[in-house]
Amino acid sequence: MKSLLDENTCNEVLNRLYKSNEEMKPSWGKMNVSQMLCHCQSPLKIALKSEPIKSSFNPIMWLFKKSLYSDRPWRKNLPTAKGFAITEEKNFKKEKKALESMIVAFQEKKSDTEWNPHPVFGKFTPEQWGKMQYKHLDHHFSQFGF
Numbered sequence: 001m002k003s004l005l006d007e008n009t010c011n012e013v014l015n016r017l018y019k020s021n022e023e024m025k026p027s028w029g030k031m032n033v034s035q036m037l038c039h040c041q042s043p044l045k046i047a048l049k050s051e052p053i054k055s056s057f058n059p060i061m062w063l064f065k066k067s068l069y070s071d072r073p074w075r076k077n078l079p080t081a082k083g084f085a086i087t088e089e090k091n092f093k094k095e096k097k098a099l100e101s102m103i104v105a106f107q108e109k110k111s112d113t114e115w116n117p118h119p120v121f122g123k124f125t126p127e128q129w130g131k132m133q134y135k136h137l138d139h140h141f142s143q144f145g146f
Contacts, residue, residue: 037096
């Protein structure tokens, strides 16, 4: 599994992002491309601690923890976590630029050895954080064909 903490992988993800445009349609799901770009920022905000996220321990969610960073792809049409669904209209250029900045900021943490725990899933290693972020972005970029 690739990791967003790897510089080459980060550049690959950014190049894919640069190929996105407002006209792209999803192969599955309800979000348009602008909403998806906004949605993709949420896990990065958690990792970067740029937005306060309320902790919510749910033992059922721990069953899914390993699937966040495993090599196995996520299936299409997975339900979006509560609070992360984007339903309002978003500005494509603004969301694309914001996502680009967060991807770069995340990759710049590549040498960090200590990361804050996830508010739902608890402690992740840097390797797990990197894989999880890559997997989420890859899932949604593939949804829109870039």
